Amino acid sequence: MARHDVPGAHDLPLRRRGNVNVTQSLVNVHDVYYIIELLVGGQKIPVSVDTGSSDTWLVQQPYECVQFFFQPGQKPNCGLGDGFKGNLSGGRVPKVEFGRSYADGTFVRGFFGFEDVTIGGLTSKLQRIALVNYTYWFGDGKTSGLLGLAYPYMTSLDGPNEDQPLYDPVFTSLWKDKQILPLFSMALSRYADQSAGQKGSDEGHENSYLALGGLPPVSYDEASWARTPIQSMSVLTDWGLDTQERGLYVITPDAYVFGKTNTSVPLSEAGLATNTTHIPVLQLYAQFDPPAEYLSSNGMFFAKCDAKVPAFGIKLGGTTFWMAPDDLLKQNARDPTGKWCRVGVYDSDASPHVLGVSFLANVVAVFDVEHHEMRFAKRTKY
Numbered sequence: 001m002a003r004h005d006v007p008g009a010h011d012l013p014l015r016r017r018g019n020v021n022v023t024q025s026l027v028n029v030h031d032v033y034y035i036i037e038l039l040v041g042g043q044k045i046p047v048s049v050d051t052g053s054s055d056t057w058l059v060q061q062p063y064e065c066v067q068f069f070f071q072p073g074q075k076p077n078c079g080l081g082d083g084f085k086g087n088l089s090g091g092r093v094p095k096v097e098f099g100r101s102y103a104d105g106t107f108v109r110g111f112f113g114f115e116d117v118t119i120g121g122l123t124s125k126l127q128r129i130a131l132v133n134y135t136y137w138f139g140d141g142k143t144s145g146l147l148g149l150a151y152p153y154m155t156s157l158d159g160p161n162e163d164q165p166l167y168d169p170v171f172t173s174l175w176k177d178k179q180i181l182p183l184f185s186m187a188l189s190r191y192a193d194q195s196a197g198q199k200g201s202d203e204g205h206e207n208s209y210l211a212l213g214g215l216p217p218v219s220y221d222e223a224s225w226a227r228t229p230i231q232s233m234s235v236l237t238d239w240g241l242d243t244q245e246r247g248l249y250v251i252t253p254d255a256y257v258f259g260k261t262n263t264s265v266p267l268s269e270a271g272l273a274t275n276t277t278h279i280p281v282l283q284l285y286a287q288f289d290p291p292a293e294y295l296s297s298n299g300m301f302f303a304k305c306d307a308k309v310p311a312f313g314i315k316l317g318g319t320t321f322w323m324a325p326d327d328l329l330k331q332n333a334r335d336p337t338g339k340w341c342r343v344g345v346y347d348s349d350a351s352p353h354v355l356g357v358s359f360l361a362n363v364v365a366v367f368d369v370e371h372h373e374m375r376f377a378k379r380t381k382y
Helices: 152-157 168-177 282-287
Strands: 022-030 033-040 043-052 056-065 093-101 107-119 123-138 146-147 181-187 206-211 226-229 254-260 270-272 275-281 293-295 302-305 314-315 319-322 329-334 340-343 345-347 353-355 363-368 375-380
Touching: 033 206, 043 056, 056 107, 093 123, 107 168, 123 168, 254 282, 282 345, 302 345, 319 375
Parallel strands: 043 146, 056 123, 270 353, 275 345
Antiparallel strands: 022 033, 022 206, 033 043, 033 107, 056 146, 093 107, 107 123, 181 206, 181 363, 226 375, 254 314, 275 353, 293 302, 302 340, 314 319, 329 340, 363 375
């Protein structure tokens, strides 16, 4: 466990305060999954960290893994681990179903119950979690569930009718119990493929961290701190939610910045999430030299692996955070020929846009739910 002080909310440069900070290493699986180990009812269970949802759920044996309707005849393989064994010590919540669908088409179904959940020595007693017994899932073969870190409001969207009473998820329970400050921070380091000659640890990555109540132990530019407010769910007009509650970590970038000319595109809301980066920047593909191309076989944009990568940044709170070339052109994500590499940013007009791993690998990100703001500092080169 590492202890760092957290940047304050109201001073620039941001001040530091001494408080409990529990830092846990995350295992990076190809910039897709960031794995943390939970202790649930005395059982060690690896799960994926997700800032775009709130529930903590675990698969429970036996469970049914199903295939999507467009995959007839294929043997289901959800890629989940052994999961939780036995019964929850606090019993199950009567007459309440758990159901959650995700943006990539995956879904989980099951029931709620209560069990002690521990992260890095911090324990939420008889925490409400879900056990899953029916799912369509794309797993990594290692994890057995998900740790959701978003606001409690998102739990009200559970169930078949998305209208359940909300509850406090794990992170919320810990800060309400005054075990930590009401914030967490992340330093997600990009995956390094040693077979391609990239620098990395014996796990194939630089260390990534989740820090509860403070800052992760990585190097960053102290002078670069910037902040921007977390918006209410009502700004996501496509969702039709008439509420001032905050649910996801939705912010409004000042601009998407291209090259030395500082050309920017129209602004729209973006959510912070530990997955792929989806933002409205179709013109970025043309600025690779030679230009990136859409490969229908992959359904994504690729550029020559030796292409010249354009400068691209996201302006937040008055500061432009430039994305590293390694995050804009993924050398470890190649087509079958090995000559084309995947572009790390996806163009999207869906709401909200997503500032995912390709962006987060360049910053320390502080999720402050007390002051309802995001804070960012530039990572030093690694």
